[in-house]
Amino acid sequence: MTMERTTFQGSGEYVASEELMSAVNIAIQLKKPLLIKGEPGTGKTMLAEAISKSLGKELIIWNIKSTTKAQDGLYVYDTIQRLYDSQFGEAGVDDIAHYIKLGKLGEAFKADSQVVLLIDEIDKADLEFPNDLLWELDKMEFYIHETKETVKAKERPIVIITSNAEKELPDAFLRRCIFHYIDFPGPELMEEIVKVHFDRLEENLLKQAMDTFYWLRGIRDIRKKPSTSELIDWIRALQLGGIAPEKIRQELPFIGVLLKKDEDLNELKKRR
Amino acid sequence: MFTPFFYILKAKGIEVSLTEWVTLMEALDKGLSNSSLTDFYYMGRMILVKSETDFDKYDRAFQEYFQGVHSEDEIPPQIMEWLDAGGDDEERMWDEDENDSLWTKKEHSDDPDQVRRKLKERLEEQHTQHDGGNYWIGRRGGSTFGNAGRTPGGIRINGRTGMRSAFQVIGEERYRDFRLDKALNTRQFEVAFRRLRQFSARLDVPRTELDLDKTIDSTCSNGGYLKLEFDKPRKNTVKLLLLFDSGGTMMPFSSLCNNLFKAVDKANHFKDVKIYYFHNCVYNKLYNTPECENGDWIDTEWVFKNLDSDYRVIFVGDAQMAHEELLGVNGNYRAGNGGLPGIEWLRLFQRKYKKAVWLNPRKHDNVAALEWLESELLISEIFPMYKLSVQGLKEALNKLMVSR
Structure with a gap:
């Protein structure tokens, strides 16, 4: 515990496996972006929140959508506003800097102290998107053509990038990242995770629910396997519904919380 | 190093x-x-x-x-078994307070080599199962070696939580399932199909779409006077013709083919997708449904006339026709042959569509050496043949994208 301030140890609300913790710490030490992949619902996005909390650093989230362009993250030159203002002779029209708006990456660079930057679901964007950010993530700086200004990070942000593997990321981009694949948690880790989310939870209910959950995940023909977050919702539903634990496996109450596809529900019916 | x-x-x-x-x-x-x-x-x-x-x-x-x-890390199977015994009595074996006291008392042996040496010595000494306790290899104790114990710097054997020891992880081959040469689910097929796109922006099409950003930029630099800018529409121009073998030998692969079908069905980025079925081999008729009922079909000639040569063609089948089915003029036992043997019909496809591949769920690597796979060999000489797996599909789609 010599580097208390800079090492990540998980947090009160987030249970991380040791492998994940060491990946985070190594990424921080090597000053490289950490790329996180894993099944949906394994807490990829929550990781950044947990890091920001446990290290006491501000969190900046850049949500990537299919239309997001790399430029959006750096800065946007609001030409329309400028055109509009000029029609009415507003003050400040000749000052271009007035119309430069920093994106999330720009914000992270401009911050006075080190921040945690989450680039969420990078695979949603166009195939070339990650390539357009290579220089910026490497050098942690970019150039604003309109104002001839270079924005350079004062403190290199801790960059966490998540991906759902919808698209393959370019090799050049991958080479610069530290990679971690979040495994689906096994029963022991899962128990810990679930307990973090509940103040009071009956042991028997938890055990029955978990058994049923892993049994469901083990059925080969089920297409969309239920995830951690769905398990938590389900246990909450069971708790609120006052379901007797011994009935869980038999009756599978509120099963719609776990299985969302018709095919999967039919598959389950066949087995009962 | x-x-x-x-x-x-x-x-x-x-x-x-x-x-x-x-x-x-x-x-x-x-x-x-x-x-x-x-x-x-x-x-x-x-x-x-x-x-x-x-x-x-x-x-x-x-x-x-x-x-x-x-x-050096090797553990005799007997001791592995004791450690594995686990299960129901685990809770009873574990005492939180005792553990805490152990944690503080224990001298930490940090040198891994020394720890490993000790383990080796201990292995030679130990002959019975030990749980708890501080010295022997066992479960939930303070000894340097064992399962679910908590001695810093100790060696964990076959445990479940915490950092998994490297060889332990390797031994499990947990990542086998992720290997690319395995056939996997719809989603992975879908991802693969995204490779199949060619944007019209790169083609020679008229600039018909108003480019708002450029218009604004140009208008600004034009002193506020409107100046319109147009760009090529950015649309996928890829058209796809999919032909599934629905014969009896394909039955074991029905769920695999189903996944592939769904992936194509869900991929809405193609300009056009046509799907037909055939039974064992392609002749003068193509069926509209996988059931391949006589009558519910279209003429193969119709396809040649109406689907232009830009279509990318993917055949899905195991290419295991009988000799007669592929090469005989009367090989089609279900309906007529249309005057040509099956292989000639396939050649017609090859001539019309420059970009065509064959996906085979059963593909054999040493096909030339296996006589009874004559049909697979013959077909793979006409169409590039790939295994119907995630990796195979990727390669096939890449093949469809490159221009000859």
Whole structure:
């Protein structure tokens, strides 16, 4: 515990496996972006929140959508506003800097102290998107053509990038990242995770629910396997519904919380 | 330092770049592996391997390079069994307070070599199962060796939580399922199909779409006077013709084909998708449904006339026709042949559609050596043939995208 301030140890609300913790710490030490992949619902996005909390650093989230362009993250030159203002002779029209708006990456660079930057679901964007950010993530700086200004990070942000593997990321981009694949948690880790989310939870209910959950995940023909977050919702539903634990496996109450596809529900019916 | 490891990784098919290797050396230099083999295993993996599909390869390379270390860690099967016994009595064996006191009392042996040496000695001494306690190898105790114990710097044998020991993980081959040569679910097929796109922006089409951003820019630089800018529409121009074999020998692969079908069905980025079915081989009729009922069909000639040669064609079938079915003029036992043997119909497809591939769920590697696979050999000479797996599909789609 010599580097208390800079090492990540998980947090009160987030249970991380040791492998994940060491990946985070190594990424921080090597000053490289950490790329996180894993099944949906394994807490990829929550990781950044947990890091920001446990290290006491501000969190900046850049949500990537299919239309997001790399430029959006750096800065946007609001030409329309400028055109509009000029029609009415507003003050400040000749000052271009007035119309430069920093994106999330720009914000992270401009911050006075080190921040945690989450680039969420990078695979949603166009195939070339990650390539357009290579220089910026490497050098942690970019150039604003309109104002001839270079924005350079004062403190290199801790960059966490998540991906759902919808698209393959370019090799050049991958080479610069530290990679971690979040495994689906096994029963022991899962128990810990679930307990973090509940103040009071009956042991028997938890055990029955978990058994049923892993049994469901083990059925080969089920297409969309239920995830951690769905398990938590389900246990909450069971708790609120006052379901007797011994009935869980038999009756599978509120099963719609776990299985969302018709095919999967039919598959389950066949087995009962 | 570990340069041979670098080459073993390369030999196993992991494309480690020099940048990544230097990063790993830097990490070692900073002492981030804590001089532990297990930490080194994870650190190497997170820096050098960028896809879970390659974890298995990494494991094998790691095993090869560090083999010598492995043999020293070897645990006799008998002791493995005691440690594995686990199960119901685990809770009773575990005492939180006792553990805490152990944690503070215990002298920490941090030198891994020393720990490993001790383990070896202890293995030679021990002859019975021990749970709890501080010395013998056992479960939930304060001894340096055993399962679910909590001695810092100790060796964990076959445990379940915490950092998994490197060889333990390798032994499980947990990442087998991720390997690319396995056929997998719809989603992965869908992802693969995204490769199949060609944007009209790169083609020679008229600029018909108003480019708002450019218009604004131009208008601004034009002193506020409107100046319109147009661009080529950005649409996928790929058209796809999919032909499924629905014959009896394809039955074992119905769920695989179903996944492929769904993936194509869901992929809404194609300009046009046409799907037809055939029974064993293509003749003068193509069926509209997988049931292949006589009457519910269209003429193959109709396809040639109406689907232009821009269509990319994918055949899905096991290419296991009988000799007669492929080469005979009367080979089609269900309906007429239309005057040509099956193979000639396939050649007509080849002539009309420049970009066509064959996906085979059963593809054999040494097809030329296996006489009874004559039809597979003949067809693979007409169409490039790939295995119906994620990797095979990727290769096939790449083939469809390159211009000849």
